[in-house]
Ligand SMILES: Nc1nc2c(ncn2[C@@H]2O[C@H](COP(=O)(O)OP(=O)(O)OP(=O)(O)O)[C@@H](O)[C@H]2O)c(=O)[nH]1
């Protein structure tokens with residue numbers, strides 16, 4: 001077998017955006033700060049005892065550090081294919097416009113929100129125009145920039161996307177009652193009359209809003225959750241943004257049905273880390289066993305395995321659908337094997353044969369639950385869906401566990417299950433007409449292709465992405481002479497609303513050989529410093545979450561209550 005793809009990690013959700021709020025513009029002047037040695041980037045291996053780096057630059061320098069940090073993170077998330085130099089330039093301009101406009105809005109939270117939305121969009125592999133619109137929408141909402149600024153400084157097509165997303169924002173107000181029928185009509189309307197990329201932008205904004213719903217009054221929490229459950233989560237399914245739709249559903253489920261949510265959440269949470277670890281383990285074990293099989297080696301050229309732990313809302317739906325018991329839900333843990341048959345054309349049934357051989361290997365490896373197997377390969381569903389489903393009992397003596405579903409299919413069958421007549425958008429997104437799903441897909445592809453065309457690099461451009469080892473450096477080195485001059489640094493500072501003095505200070509701090517400009521290496525050590533700072537902030541966040549959970553456990557274990565009760569008894573007695 002030539003290749004064997006690696007198994008996807010669990011959970012499948014996106015990385016959290018690691019942007020932190022800017023510090024206030026104060027503190028000692030930049031020149032008085034210590035220079036950070038490049039070696040400090042290789043921080044101490046003990047997370048609680050990091051080496052003591054120099055404090056980050058303040059004022060305009062801090063803004064440049066934030067600009068470069070955010071830019072690097074977003075282009076990294078976008079991946080090489082999307083981060084062309086035209087895309088980089090667009091994103092850099094959007095960040096330059098948004099950063100100073102947003103850093104003081106809503107106590108710095110507006111900027112954090114804008115960057116989190118941009119990160120979700122980059123994870124969804126949206127192009128730079130959509131990501132830039134995501135950053136700027138927050139600035140527009142805050143009144144910190146105008147549509148005219150966007151048109152002039154960023155471009156007409158980003159302005160168009162923003163205009164569409166603002167129209168969409170108000171779409172639910174067209175309905176008097178949010179019943180199933182009108183919600184379905186509105187979803188259809190959104191998909192037919194709005195730019196599909198604006199729909200995705202709106203979905204990312206909704207996800208961010210839902211993640212911060214605690215900040216809103218209770219009645220608004222419910223209204224927003226209902227809108228999301230009825231309109232936006234199915235819309236996300238319909239446009240194929242699977243992870244986004246699952247998170248949207250789970251959060252709205254929590255606010256709409258808090259008691260039911262608690263039950264499901266407690267049950268899933270109590271075994272979540274163990275099950276996720278098992279999923280990862282089984283994925284690896286199965287992949288190795290399949291790769292070692294002689295028959296599969298002969299007929300299959302690639303194998304990949306995906307894994308997932310079921311979401312709260314999807315579990316609840318299964319439980320209430322036909323009153324089944326939790327132990328009868330067969331896909332709490334789930335694997336999906338995707339096989340690519342060799343294409344030397346000798347046999348047309350290598351695909352089905354490979355799936356059935358995989359089934360035999362699984363039967364030898366684990367305990368299949370009798371009577372729960374569905375062979376949609378031998379007998380495809382009416383909509384054409386093909387896949388072989390098995391339920392596996394992963395319990396051990398004295399240790400009951402939920403069932404694990406394994407779906408086995410070829411790459412072609414998978415493509416059909418994701419995008420064809422049996423597509424997930426039909427299966428989950430509430431679209432009932434296969435033609436409609438196809439049209440939607442065509443619109444999405446056309447929009448993406450058009451954007452890709454606009455953002456492509458010109459072939460004669462010597463600053464194309466292939467020639468740019470470091471996109472952030474290339475954005476700052478405007479004349480492309482391989483150095484960032486004081487004029488170039490001043491220009492970006494001025495765009496960010498800081499003065500030339502700050503540029504001189506930053507240059508002094510970073511210009512290690514004092515030749516008055518920043519070389520590639522000098523800039524890279526600045527970037528390492530930024531990375532180090534961001535990773536420390538990440539760790540702080542991580543520890544804060546662990547501590548919050550630990551301290552909460554103490555509370556729910558009753559210690560605090562016992563103490564209070566004792567105190568209460570004492571007070572009663574005295
Ligand atoms: N894309 C797509 N996926 C499907 C379709 N039908 C089934 N699936 C997938 O296969 C899984 C299991 O489907 P079945 O084996 O038919 O099971 P079921 O009858 O729905 O039974 P339960 O999962 O126990 O409710 C579903 O949860 C989906 O992940 C389809 O038409 N399209």
Ligand SMILES: Nc1ncnc2c1ncn2[C@@H]1O[C@H](COP(=O)(O)OP(=O)(O)OP(=O)(O)O)[C@@H](O)[C@H]1O
Nearest residue numbers: 242306307308310311314331334335336405406407
């Ligand atoms: N066996 C599986 N292995 C890996 N991923 C799966 C598996 N089954 C479903 N998924 C994926 O997990 C996500 C959510 O699945 P979920 O269980 O909520 O829905 P579903 O399986 O599509 O439908 P149903 O509600 O009928 O179970 C979807 O992206 C789906 O493609």
Ligand SMILES: [Ca+2]
Nearest residue numbers: 477481483485
């Ligand atoms: Ca230069």
Ligand SMILES: [Ca+2]
Nearest residue numbers: 511515517519
């Ligand atoms: Ca220098």
